[in-house]
Amino acid sequence: MITSIDDVKCTGCGICVERCPLDTLRLDVFVKEIPPCQGACPANVNIRGYIYLLKQGELGKAIELIRQSLPFPAITGRVCFHPCELRCARKEVDESVNIHSLERFVADYWLHEKARPWPRLHTSRIAIVGSGAAGLAAAYFLTRMGYWVTVFESGQEMGGMLRTSIPEKQLPRDILDAQINYIKEMGVEFEIDTTIGSELTLNELRDRGYKAIFIAIGAQSNDLSLLRKGMPMAEESPFKVDSVTLQMDIPDVFAGGSLVMGRSPLVKVIASAKRAAISIDQYLKNEDLKPGRGKQLRRVKKLPKEGIERQIREEVKTGCSEETAMNEARRCMTCGSKATIAYPDDCMTCFECEVECPSGAIDVHPFKEQLPPTIKYAEGAK
Secondary structure, eight states, rough: EEEEEOOOOOOOOOHHHOOOTTOEEEEEEESSOOOOHHHTTOOOOOOHHHHHHTTTTHHHHHHHHHHHHHHTTHHHHOOOGGGGGGGGGGGGSSSSSHHHHHHHHHHHTTTOOOOOOOOOOOOOOOEEOOSSSHHHHHHHHHHHHEEEEEEEEEEEOOOHHHHHHHHTSSSSSSHHHHHHHHHTTTTTTEOOOOOBBBOOOOOHHHHHEEEEEESOOOOOOHHHHHHGGGGSSSOOOOOBBBTTTTSSSSSEEEETTTTHHSSSHHHHHHHOOOOOOOOHHHTTTOOOOTTTTTTTOOOOOOOOOOTTOOOOOOOOOOOOHHHHHHHHHTTOOTTEEEEEEEEEEOOOOOHHHHHTTTTTTTTEOOOOOOOOHHHHHHTTOO
């Protein structure tokens, strides 16, 4: 029976898992080491994990894993500049995995799924000014943390620059609306046609019971000058925002989006909004906002080419089919994963895994049961 897998030698190629006739082995993709693709992603999406779940046909688990890092994957799957593909270790073999198309496939599969209302874990209410990418992302993450969140939008429609700056051909408006509706169904409240600063000041928001305010109206917004009415600063004074915590010089006010970052890629805006959501959570819990922040992700080394079957990449077009998506997902080398023995008693001692393992990490004992006493004594066992 199979006795051990050497973690040092194992490259996580998955060949043993595929070759095992009794499904005894598993591939652990949720290890601590960060693969190159995830290390390159500003939003820290567990790409290795959701692609592995996709290969297993677990689309429900795949979308839930994506949603831990991305509030609107059907949008990022269309407009993200996918830096993950530039760092994909598969490039050392043939071509990088078409990661952004796989993200879009999984997101589109669940596009019209109804969100369940998220449980409230805190009594604190949070106001978000602006319903663009940063505001929506912050609302999403704070709701998942268990807060009551209200988004204030000065216009008639939600979406900000996602609606006004991205061409319809690249981001269909029904896709945008579906992703916003999902966030709304989680329990986020929206108030449109409400301009913060003129119709409703920051002090009035506080009077209404909001314990923290997140400003995401954009650096070029017409509402920027109006906001100053609720802040103790001169008309010409710049907004001061901490680069790590995104807290302004007013303790209960945080800022994000282009107001802080300028014009930036969507995935970086999402990462910034999540950082602000974490800071707001710490602020409301009276925790220090700085310790442990800004640490760099660890990356695993790229896998060796030996033992990895070379495959020619199938062109994945926009809106790929399930078959095409599965074929592309199988090209992922699950960098940094380790093979594990899930059901040792089911091993039939066929030696298939040991023979096929390219790194010699697997040891299979020729006897399925424990050694007979006579053999133990012959070997000098006690």
